[in-house]
Amino acid sequence: MTSLLRKRVSPMNKFWIVFSHTYMSKIKSKSFIITTAIFLLFIVLMANIQSVIDLFESEGEVDQVAVITESEEVYQQLESRLTANDSDFEIEHFEASIEEAKEAVTDEQYVAALEISETADGLPSAVYHSKDYSNQSMEMRLQNELQQIKVEMATNQSEIDPAIITGIYEPMTFESELIAPSDGETSTVKSEDELSSARGLVYVILFLLYFTVISYGNMIAMDIANEKTSRVMEILISSSSPVSQMFAKITGIGLVGLTQIVAFLGVGYLVITQKQDELVGGFFEFFGLSDISTSTFIYAIIFFLLGYFLYATLAAMLGSLVSRTEDVQQLMMPVTLLIVAAFMITMFGLSMPDSTIVVVSSYIPFFSPLAMFLRVGLLEIPFWEIGLSILILIATIALFAVVGARVYRGGVLMYGTSTSLKDFKKALQLSKKE
Amino acid sequence: MTLKLENVTKKFGSFTAVDHLSLEIPDNQIFGFLGANGAGKTTSFRMILNLLDQTSGTITWNGEEIDYSKSDLIGYLPEERGLYPKLKVRDQLIYLGKLRGMAKQEVVEELTKWLDRLKVPQYMDKKVEELSKGNQQKIQFISAVIHKPKLLILDEPFSGLDPVNVELLKEAVVELKDSGTSIVFSSHRMEHVEELCQHLCMMQHGKPILHGDIREIKRSFGKKNLSIQADFELGFVESIPGVVKVKHFSDGALCQIENEDVSQKILEQLLGKGFVRKFELDEPSLNDIFIEKAGESYE
Numbered sequence: 001m002t003s004l005l006r007k008r009v010s011p012m013n014k015f016w017i018v019f020s021h022t023y024m025s026k027i028k029s030k031s032f033i034i035t036t037a038i039f040l041l042f043i044v045l046m047a048n049i050q051s052v053i054d055l056f057e058s059e060g061e062v063d064q065v066a067v068i069t070e071s072e073e074v075y076q077q078l079e080s081r082l083t084a085n086d087s088d089f090e091i092e093h094f095e096a097s098i099e100e101a102k103e104a105v106t107d108e109q110y111v112a113a114l115e116i117s118e119t120a121d122g123l124p125s126a127v128y129h130s131k132d133y134s135n136q137s138m139e140m141r142l143q144n145e146l147q148q149i150k151v152e153m154a155t156n157q158s159e160i161d162p163a164i165i166t167g168i169y170e171p172m173t174f175e176s177e178l179i180a181p182s183d184g185e186t187s188t189v190k191s192e193d194e195l196s197s198a199r200g201l202v203y204v205i206l207f208l209l210y211f212t213v214i215s216y217g218n219m220i221a222m223d224i225a226n227e228k229t230s231r232v233m234e235i236l237i238s239s240s241s242p243v244s245q246m247f248a249k250i251t252g253i254g255l256v257g258l259t260q261i262v263a264f265l266g267v268g269y270l271v272i273t274q275k276q277d278e279l280v281g282g283f284f285e286f287f288g289l290s291d292i293s294t295s296t297f298i299y300a301i302i303f304f305l306l307g308y309f310l311y312a313t314l315a316a317m318l319g320s321l322v323s324r325t326e327d328v329q330q331l332m333m334p335v336t337l338l339i340v341a342a343f344m345i346t347m348f349g350l351s352m353p354d355s356t357i358v359v360v361s362s363y364i365p366f367f368s369p370l371a372m373f374l375r376v377g378l379l380e381i382p383f384w385e386i387g388l389s390i391l392i393l394i395a396t397i398a399l400f401a402v403v404g405a406r407v408y409r410g411g412v413l414m415y416g417t418s419t420s421l422k423d424f425k426k427a428l429q430l431s432k433k434e
Numbered sequence: 435m436t437l438k439l440e441n442v443t444k445k446f447g448s449f450t451a452v453d454h455l456s457l458e459i460p461d462n463q464i465f466g467f468l469g470a471n472g473a474g475k476t477t478s479f480r481m482i483l484n485l486l487d488q489t490s491g492t493i494t495w496n497g498e499e500i501d502y503s504k505s506d507l508i509g510y511l512p513e514e515r516g517l518y519p520k521l522k523v524r525d526q527l528i529y530l531g532k533l534r535g536m537a538k539q540e541v542v543e544e545l546t547k548w549l550d551r552l553k554v555p556q557y558m559d560k561k562v563e564e565l566s567k568g569n570q571q572k573i574q575f576i577s578a579v580i581h582k583p584k585l586l587i588l589d590e591p592f593s594g595l596d597p598v599n600v601e602l603l604k605e606a607v608v609e610l611k612d613s614g615t616s617i618v619f620s621s622h623r624m625e626h627v628e629e630l631c632q633h634l635c636m637m638q639h640g641k642p643i644l645h646g647d648i649r650e651i652k653r654s655f656g657k658k659n660l661s662i663q664a665d666f667e668l669g670f671v672e673s674i675p676g677v678v679k680v681k682h683f684s685d686g687a688l689c690q691i692e693n694e695d696v697s698q699k700i701l702e703q704l705l706g707k708g709f710v711r712k713f714e715l716d717e718p719s720l721n722d723i724f725i726e727k728a729g730e731s732y733e
Binding site: 014017018025234235237238409 | 483485502505506508510512514515516517518519521529530532533534577578
């Protein structure tokens with residue numbers, strides 16, 4: 001019996017073996033390195049977008065617009081207004097017929113030709129000639145400036161005091177004030193600043209969760225389907241329990257996701273701190289995160305993790321059902337739709353966090369990680385509501401884990417071409433005694 | 435260290451894959467599982483390995499149920515071969531070896547030994563997908579035995595290998611047995627079972643139809659094989675009472691006879707008819723026994 005005394009590896013140890021194998025093989029894989037690199041490059045590019053645009057712009061000359069007008073006064077005013085407002089194009093007084101101006105536009109000497117004439121009242125009116133509608137901002141700009149010139153001229157003509165005009169155009173005073181609780185309690189309603197920064201955080205978390213579930217849910221399902229396709233699965237489940245393997249995979253790939261997110265945020269942080277001169281305020285202010293309470297941060301982490309585990313368990317279960325990797329996408333479709341629906345509900349809820357649909361969704365497991373976090377971030381809601389939502393989530397994850405583990409155990413031994421609900425039942429049957 | 439199956443039944447819905455299988459697999463032996471595809475061999479193995487739960491009955495090893503706490507002592511070569519196609523042989527075996535409770539260093543040492551033993555040391559750093567099917571199978575075999583299991587289950591270990599490699603693996607299997615591993619293996623090649631096993635179990639449609647010591651089985655079968663080579667027509671042999679079956683060849687015939695006494699009657703009839711080159715009484719082959727027991731043609 002001495003042979004039985006050979007050192008045994010505890011089940012927990014095997015969990016870590018599968019966990020680290022999953023993590024390392026994913027981190028070292030070419031596809032992971034390439035996608036991460038592309039994303040990082042994208043972040044750096046986006047942060048430097050202005051310099052990139054300037055790089056291309058500076059090579060060419062400044063765009064010029066030919067202006068044909070008989071009124072020297074209008075031309076002077078337009079030119080001085082454009083220079084004063086730092087416009088990115090120039091105008092030039094074109095001393096010829098409009099036909100010649102149009103030709104010059106066709107020859108690309110000018111981007112557009114502006115023909116300013118005078119109405120019977122002595123006010124300017126204009127026709128904008130261009131080859132296409134591609135430079136709408138230039139057109140808008142010209143229209144706006146001319147509009148103001150016209151208003152000025154019209155007021156001068158009617159001899160109205162310019163002070164009256166200024167008075168008319170001045171915005172009215174409109175302030176919002178919260179009513180303090182009458183019994184002297186401190187107000188728990190979030191301030192305007194807090195709300196807008198919370199909105200920023202909610203937006204970031206929503207997007208992260210959406211992105212994580214879609215890409216890493218797929219990765220989990222693919223990984224399991226791959227092990228099934230290559231039939232290495234049967235050896236794996238004969239050496240360690242499928243349930244521990246399933247969770248080792250979910251957490252391993254979860255860590256891969258975290259690694260990627262940390263890399264993105266890290267590079268984002270570096271890029272933004274470097275460009276601090278251009279941006280007012282620091283990194284957290286940039287994302288509007290500086291005013292957020294600690295509890296919101298903690299809830300963000302809780303709901304993010306719970307949301308990930310919920311969808312990951314579902315993905316692992318589905319991955320164990322397919323026998324060919326080609327079928328993974330098909331089975332993952334409903335999962336993707338669920339998270340898209342959750343995303344839509346919360347996007348809508350960003351402006352109306354207390355609408356019924358958001359409130360109801362915040363108790364429905366697939367939507368609650370997003371919907372409840374939205375409410376927690378934007379509103380002041382009683383703790384029992386948050387607790388209830390978290391409990392429902394945990395219970396659902398536990399249920400999925402139990403069912404998922406059984407489906408996994410049966411599913412990994414099941415090979416067939418069809419992918420339907422019948423497989424689900426078959427897998428459950430395989431894993432139990434009849 | 436006896437592996438014991440008692441009244442083990444496995445049903446998939448209304449289909450019975452294994453029907454009241456009772457077996458005792460003695461320690462330190464090679465035990466053969468015979469049966470056609472779908473006879474229930476793989477299902478039995480999966481139940482022994484606890485990958486499937488039996489519908490009823492008990493499976494014990496050394497008096498205890500098999501669960502994942504014992505997986506480091508068990509080796510398994512599944513019928514459906516599979517390894518990670520993109521992983522190198524070394525990394526692959528390190529992962530699988532670790533899952534069987536080995537340390538990395540230990541795996542590399544054992545792997546080097548085994549690759550040499552199977553004459554493929556050059557594959558250490560090759561990806562599995564670059565290897566031929568036969569060589570992949572060798573790697574798979576190594577993954578089943580690298581942790582020196584006490585119980586080794588081999589599901590069709592020799593299928594798809596050329597004769598040279600079959601011999602190589604057979605030697606390895608016998609060596610493992612001699613070093614104290616109990617081996618259960620399945621095959622539909624009767625000659626492999628005949629050559630390697632002391633005990634066997636024949637299965638058909640989930641039921642064990644024969645079970646026990648291989649010599650015992652042959653002896654109790656009764657019927658014998660008689661092979662004759664002669665320079666004259668042997669057609670008349672079929673009409674001799676006690677002759678069950680005759681298979682004719684260009685230079686002779688192979689007869690199955692009820693018992694050895696019948697051979698003497700045939701000999702009497704042969705005498706004087708012409709030149710007899712060969713007259714040999716033989717034990718029945720497992721194939722004969724199987725065909726008889728199963729009552730249907732086989733392979």
